[in-house]
Amino acid sequence: MLERFSPGKVNAKWKLLSLLLLVGCITPFDPELTDENPKLTVEGLITDQPGPYRVKLSYSTTYTSGNAKSDFTIYDAKVIIKDDAGNEEQLTYTAGGAYETKADGIRGEVGRSYSVRIELANGKNYESKPDYLAAVPEIDTMYAEYRDISGEFLQGEFDVFVETKDPENEENYYLWRWNNYERLDYCRIWRIGAPDAGYITFGTYCCSRCFGITNCPGCVNVGSDKLLDGNTIARVPLLTFPYDDRLPYFVEAEQYALSRAAYEYWQKVAQLTTNSGGVFDRPPITIKGNLFNVNDPEERVHGFFGASGLKMKSVYFSRSGISDNPYRKLSSEIILDMRFGCLECQEVAGVRTGVTPAHWEDAPTYYPVVSSN
DSSP, rough: OOOOOOOOOOOOGHHHHHHHHHTTTBBOOOOOOOOOOOOEEEEEEEEOOOOOEEEEEEEEEOOOTTTTTTTTEEEEEEEEETTTTSSEEEEOOTTTTTEETTTSSSOOTTTOEEEEEEETTTTTTEEEEEEOOOOOEEEEEEEEEEEOOOOOSSEEEEEEEEEEOOOOOEEEEEEEEEEEEESSSSEEHHHHTTTTEEEEEEEEEEESEEEEEEETTTTOOOETTTTTSEEEEEEEEEEEEESSSOOOOOEEEEEEEEEEHHHHHHHHHHHHTTTTSSSSSSOOOGOOOOOSSSSOOTTTEEEEEEEEEEEEEEEEEEESSSSSOOOOOOOOOOEEOTOOOOOOOOOTTTTSSSSOOTTTOOOOEEEOOOEEO
């Protein structure tokens, strides 16, 4: 891993421009659409990293990925990802409206354009406009700063930032996401009892490695190099995590290269959450993605199928070395339930996985935290 970047070394000019670049970008997007007719919602992305890639389909009156209200999943469609060189692959349905490529199937390549074709059981056909897969620079540095928010229940939080060196003489558009992974000891936990009498907590061990995943599926964090071409894009806010114990916090940052069309789409999504007139200054249904009905171009289709270069960086952040005592989560003793032996790790996209994250270490090297106070 690269040496931790010291925020004190950032030129004040670039700090200001970075803040101008990113203000208001990471508010979760969750509009309540008022149109009573369910609309097809498509979520999908192909990158230059190994697959499988996923396309999720649903009929919904809400929009945000991961929203429990988006419950009209589509399980009987034909979904095909294709590129501008004639390569294509039909995806296989898994669960929850998600369709996946094979792990060794089609793979995104920088410089090519990709689109998706969807054939529904009702005879309707949809396609996306081709999206160009651009290269993305490496994430140079990821670091955390401690922020004191002392109160009755909380002591402080850690703000995580990333920075990257923007290529010169190019139009570059970015999107940032993150994942936190935590090793799970128990694959099933449940409680017996009542609030007034107290609970007894039972747990069943995992038969093999299993990891819980935390992220923000509804967050939109985008930026461009309009004011920073060829310079360092510094202090990109990634996430905030609590000071609740002294265990290390494993963060995997993802940096994507967007096409201009994808950036403009996600920028409009972000703007809906920052309009000063209210939650919605204009109806969210006005956001148009790159998908359309082949035979009825006037039909509204929600979502965007994109292609992107992707770079990732993982860091363990230590929660020690801070003078304050952390607020610790209240936890009850877990009684081991031996009736079922152990349970296999149940794969749930974005929630739980049995696949060990890249760069995971059982005895990690921690990155120190900078105090901002």
